[in-house]
């Protein structure tokens with residue numbers, strides 16, 4: 001299933017969320033090879049190769065089929081290319097919770113796109129998957145990501161102090177969550 005956006009507030013770029021296909025490998029690779037994307041992410045390798053993008057797409061197709069993770073491409077409607085990813089993974093059916101993740105190609109930052117994409121996948125998680133809780137983590141220094149979560153109603157639940165050693169210093173990790181009852185849509 002695809003999620004369509006027709007009216008995106010505060011954004012000049014019209015986007016929709018859709019499942020990935022192998023022909024998206026090049027767009028994904030072109031965005032993710034930029035070190036700015038992986039600086040604050042935990043799962044994406046660097047350097048990043050076209051073969052990594054293909055592996056990721058194959059994984060997303062398999063996970064979707066197995067209902068363990070729902071990974072959507074953020075498609076630029078006019079250009080028909082994938083400019084980012086938003087996903088819910090670690091889908092726990094018994095406890096009705098899952099983990100949110102996202103990134104966006106650098107040239108599309110600061111246009112409200114990630115905030116809107118997260119809003120749409122929350123709608124999907126709570127109303128289609130019937131989740132009770134969605135959680136996410138962000139480096140404390142990742143101001144943009146923290147803002148995306150807080151704008152979407154996530155609450156800070158805890159801090160893992162000095163949990164990661166990167167670029168010759170320790171980083172705190174913020175843990176965020178949102179409950180269905182606190183999600184107003």
Ligand SMILES: CC(C)(COP(=O)(O)OP(=O)(O)OC[C@H]1O[C@@H](n2cnc3c(N)ncnc32)[C@H](O)[C@@H]1OP(=O)(O)O)[C@@H](O)C(=O)NCCC(=O)NCCS
Pocket residue numbers: 036037038040041102103104105108109110111112113114115116137138139142143144145147148151
């Ligand atoms: C984090 C990221 C997804 C934000 O995407 P984005 O589309 O630029 O975010 P938005 O435009 O929706 O911005 C949301 C808010 O954060 C603010 N913001 C975004 N980037 C920021 C930055 N680097 N520093 C400070 N504020 C920032 C925006 O001004 C906006 O605030 P406002 O609504 O009060 O004006 C994007 O920078 C990214 O992909 N980064 C690399 C990957 C990553 O960090 N993923 C998250 C891992 S937890």
